[in-house]
Amino acid sequence: xxxGAPMKYKDFVTNDVFPVVExxxxxxxxxxxxxxxxxxxxxxxxxxxxxxxxxxxxDTQRHPNYHGTANDFFNENYVDFLxxxxxxxxxxxxxxxxxxxxxxxxINKCRPEYLILETxxxxxxxxxxxxxxPSNTLGNAYSDKGINFPIxxxxxxxxxxxxxxxxxxxxxxxxxxxxxxxxGFDDEFYENSKSGMWLGIFxxxx
Numbered sequence: 001x002x003x004g005a006p007m008k009y010k011d012f013v014t015n016d017v018f019p020v021v022e023x024x025x026x027x028x029x030x031x032x033x034x035x036x037x038x039x040x041x042x043x044x045x046x047x048x049x050x051x052x053x054x055x056x057x058x059d060t061q062r063h064p065n066y067h068g069t070a071n072d073f074f075n076e077n078y079v080d081f082l083x084x085x086x087x088x089x090x091x092x093x094x095x096x097x098x099x100x101x102x103x104x105x106x107i108n109k110c111r112p113e114y115l116i117l118e119t120x121x122x123x124x125x126x127x128x129x130x131x132x133x134p135s136n137t138l139g140n141a142y143s144d145k146g147i148n149f150p151i152x153x154x155x156x157x158x159x160x161x162x163x164x165x166x167x168x169x170x171x172x173x174x175x176x177x178x179x180x181x182x183x184g185f186d187d188e189f190y191e192n193s194k195s196g197m198w199l200g201i202f203x204x205x206x
Contacts (some may be wrong), residue, residue: 013090014039018179020114020201021045024085027110029094029102040088084110090118090199115202124167 013036021043029051031037039050087106093099099119106115 010035010039014177017087017116017170017199018043020116021086021088023066024113025049026086027084027106027112028088030089032091032132045086061152064179064189084112084114086114087112088116090116093117093119111204113204116199117202122154 021040022045024045026040026048027043028037028040028048031050037048037050087110089102089106094103103117106112131190
């Protein structure tokens with residue numbers, strides 16, 4: 001809160017979440033058509049490699065350094081030679097058929113120093129407020145093939161399972177925000193998209 005005014009979501013992630021990317025190599029999975037990329041770039045990373053399945057929605061004029069497709073990350077040969085200090089995966093897991101598989105790939109192959117993870121409680125997305133996807137998302141490794149595959153999202157992802165799963169690896173919770181208060185992050189983006197979300201920054205522990 002500044003002068004009694006609610007903090008906007010953009011300001012929160014820019015000022016409180018993404019400062020850890022300064023000078024670091026970042027892999028961003030699901031950039032919200034560049035909305036989150038801009039917040040990351042304001043913290044001066046070494047570079048950002050973005051994985052965006054919906055390329056037709058990507059603003060290439062504002063973000064000319066776009067790299068990557070959804071299929072790139074699922075291609076093990078492609079990521080073998082890529083090292084990332086920070087992996088950002090926000091608002092993605094509840095779209096996936098196997099969200100824990102993606103987390104395992106990130107942790108085991110990228111070995112990031114930081115993993116920034118944001119997702120929802122299952123109850124938020126198990127109903128009709130998301131419903132059917134118009135086309136496949138990151139849950140399908142071939143989303144760049146133009147395959148239309150409507151799926152009914154019924155995510156089993158809950159924060160307790162994610163935290164417990166990651167805590168069995170060297171990724172340990174660094175900071176944690178549990179169920180944002182609406183009065184604290186009261187802007188149009190949050191009201192429409194982020195109700196019921198939670199966010200954690202995990203740090204690699206040797």
